[in-house]
Amino acid sequence: MIYALSDNTYRAMRTERRDQCILISGESGAGKTEASKKILLYYAVTCPTNENMAALGDRLLQSNPVLEAFGNAKTLRNDNSSRFGKYMDVQFDFRGAPVGGHILNYLLEKSRVVHQNHGERNFHIFYQLLDGGDDDLLKALDLERNPQKYSYLVKGNCPRVSSISDKNNWKVVTKALPKLLNIIASVLHLGNTLFGEGEEGEAYVTTETQLTDLAKLLGVDVSALKEALTHKKLTAKGEEMISPLNFEQAVSARDALAKADEIYHSNKGSSVIGLLDIYGFEWETVKYFDNKIICDLIEEKHRGMISILDEECLRPGEACDVSFLEKLEDTIGGHPHFITHKLANGKTRRVVSREEFRLLHYAGEVNYNVTGFLDKNNDSLNRNLKEVMCQSDNQILSHCFRREEVIDQKRPEMAATQFKNSLMKLMEILMSKEPSYVRCIKPNDAKQPARFDEVLVRHQVKYLGLMENLRVRRAGFAYRRRFEAFLQRYKPLCPETWPNWHGRLVDGVSTLVTHLGYKEEEYKLGRSKIFIRFPKTLFNTEDALEAKKPEIAVILQTSWRGYRERAKYQRIRNAVGPWQSIS
Numbered sequence: 001m002i003y004a005l006s007d008n009t010y011r012a013m014r015t016e017r018r019d020q021c022i023l024i025s026g027e028s029g030a031g032k033t034e035a036s037k038k039i040l041l042y043y044a045v046t047c048p049t050n051e052n053m054a055a056l057g058d059r060l061l062q063s064n065p066v067l068e069a070f071g072n073a074k075t076l077r078n079d080n081s082s083r084f085g086k087y088m089d090v091q092f093d094f095r096g097a098p099v100g101g102h103i104l105n106y107l108l109e110k111s112r113v114v115h116q117n118h119g120e121r122n123f124h125i126f127y128q129l130l131d132g133g134d135d136d137l138l139k140a141l142d143l144e145r146n147p148q149k150y151s152y153l154v155k156g157n158c159p160r161v162s163s164i165s166d167k168n169n170w171k172v173v174t175k176a177l178p179k180l181l182n183i184i185a186s187v188l189h190l191g192n193t194l195f196g197e198g199e200e201g202e203a204y205v206t207t208e209t210q211l212t213d214l215a216k217l218l219g220v221d222v223s224a225l226k227e228a229l230t231h232k233k234l235t236a237k238g239e240e241m242i243s244p245l246n247f248e249q250a251v252s253a254r255d256a257l258a259k260a261d262e263i264y265h266s267n268k269g270s271s272v273i274g275l276l277d278i279y280g281f282e283w284e285t286v287k288y289f290d291n292k293i294i295c296d297l298i299e300e301k302h303r304g305m306i307s308i309l310d311e312e313c314l315r316p317g318e319a320c321d322v323s324f325l326e327k328l329e330d331t332i333g334g335h336p337h338f339i340t341h342k343l344a345n346g347k348t349r350r351v352v353s354r355e356e357f358r359l360l361h362y363a364g365e366v367n368y369n370v371t372g373f374l375d376k377n378n379d380s381l382n383r384n385l386k387e388v389m390c391q392s393d394n395q396i397l398s399h400c401f402r403r404e405e406v407i408d409q410k411r412p413e414m415a416a417t418q419f420k421n422s423l424m425k426l427m428e429i430l431m432s433k434e435p436s437y438v439r440c441i442k443p444n445d446a447k448q449p450a451r452f453d454e455v456l457v458r459h460q461v462k463y464l465g466l467m468e469n470l471r472v473r474r475a476g477f478a479y480r481r482r483f484e485a486f487l488q489r490y491k492p493l494c495p496e497t498w499p500n501w502h503g504r505l506v507d508g509v510s511t512l513v514t515h516l517g518y519k520e521e522e523y524k525l526g527r528s529k530i531f532i533r534f535p536k537t538l539f540n541t542e543d544a545l546e547a548k549k550p551e552i553a554v555i556l557q558t559s560w561r562g563y564r565e566r567a568k569y570q571r572i573r574n575a576v577g578p579w580q581s582i583s
């Protein structure tokens with residue numbers, strides 16, 4: 001099925017010359033990443049080759065171990081769970097050969113760097129480095145082999161996992177990333193950088209040796225780093241001021257630096273197939289269940305939950321998770337899809353605790369615990385920390401932070417807003433492409449092969465909207481295409497539409513299908529698309545096109561030869577023109 005879909009998408013891109021995308025959805029551990037690897041492999045093996053091909057196929061597939069090392073972690077549901085949305089695209093030239101590609105990472109769960117739930121791990125890369133790095137390397141990075149020594153790695157209290165070989169994976173990853181080593185090590189040192197509190201509440205670094213190691217790894221000046229970790233730079237009325245941070249602020253400055261994100265690259269190609277592997281991203285469903293009311297509740301400007309969360313993080317005074325919850329109650333308390341303990345009636349009140357709010361989604365009711373919301377959202381890096389990192393002689397670091405500086409705004413962008421903006425960018429990319437869907441169904445919760453838990457499977461089929469989708473498809477039309485695409489492809493089959501139709505598109509399509517003998521019950525013309533009820537009608541039209549191709553080729557050849565000879569004749573005439581006028 002995966003190969004058939006990959007093939008269809010490729011053909012559609014070639015024949016209709018329209019960019020395509022494949023949206024892969026499903027629960028955590030259902031097989032989205034595995035499916036996307038299969039699709040890439042299919043293109044790497046089946047597409048025509050050019051000199052870039054081997055390198056490109058290799059690069060896209062080999063980027064996986066590296067991406068997974070940095071973006072995947074063991075969770076309760078999947079030992080190799082992607083903690084980010086991944087959008088990859090492959091660009092093809094006019095012959096259909098892959099010529100480029102790029103990978104955008106979305107919504108990385110940055111908070112995992114500093115905190116993991118019980119039974120879960122930090123990103124794989126940290127354990128890989130400690131387990132797989134040889135003694136000399138660890139010594140050079142001032143690291144110890146035992147992960148228990150690092151506070152960022154022990155939060156989840158996760159025992160060793162037999163399915164994960166950190167040591168072997170390290171070998172694969174190190175081939176690709178010598179330059180990133182210093183950064184990985186420095187994150188661990190950052191986690192162990194501790195602060196004390198001075199007489200006036202100001203924070204100071206208590207782990208001086210650690211800080212020297214850290215500055216060395218980051219390639220920055222140690223006193224500048226020290227100041228940046230314990231002070232913030234403000235601009236008031238055009239003047240720069242430096243003010244000390246208190247203990248909590250210094251800890252969150254340190255954690256924000258540890259979470260600072262990476263960048264992506266892009267380049268251009270002629271046609272594109274995009275692959276999107278993202279959890280909980282439901283398109284088709286949204287069409288049939290109008291989800292707008294919940295989307296607005298969450299992301300509406302100024303009044304949505306994300307705006308309220310940002311306001312609470314940025315406002316002066318004592319903001320905390322509970323004050324955020326109260327603010328939600330004050331602002332959106334009357335919303336029909338939002339309930340809290342205080343707002344609920346007796347029966348519901350029992351199932352919504354005091355730290356929770358409940359959203360009534362189309363797929364069911366979900367309780368959200370606000371504990372840690374503010375911390376997770378607080379992702380702003382102090383300006384002077386950014387400036388210090390810009391000075392780093394590690395090019396990767398200085399490049400990342402220079403970019404950060406470029407997009408720096410007066411008001412720092414909080415994590416939830418970053419999520420929202422990433423999603424909006426993603427929507428723009430997807431809307432410009434023709435979508436196909438892969439739904440992965442997770443067979444059991446025990447991470448075991450060949451076992452199907454019927455209840456679990458039924459639940460997913462229900463909530464992925466698969467039944468509704470099938471019903472709509474069955475009741476409706478098997479095939480739909482925009483008028484321009486349909487006309488462009490099949491216009492050679494009718495003398496009135498070939499070589500070009502100059503009237504309205506809908507009339508062109510109507511003339512074409514009447515000429516092809518489509519019966520009334522076989523199709524409908526919408527506002528911008530033709531809907532064809534049975535696959536057979538389309539297959540017959542495709543067969544007719546195949547049969548017509550040799551004839552079209554002859555017509556094209558004849559016209560080209562005629563054009564070429566006429567042009568040649570014209571050139572000769574132009575050359576002899578003056579002679580004629582003399583005679």
Ligand SMILES: Nc1ncnc2c1ncn2[C@@H]1O[C@H](COP(=O)(O)OP(=O)(O)OP(=O)(O)O)[C@@H](O)[C@H]1O
Nearest residue numbers: 027028029030031032033034035078080081082279
């Ligand atoms: N087609 C498959 N055949 C065999 N095993 C599979 C297949 N798909 C997935 N698996 C197994 O399930 C595990 C989880 O799959 P995968 O990492 O692709 O899930 P995911 O949907 O991407 O999860 P997440 O959203 O947590 O990243 C894989 O590591 C693999 O062991």
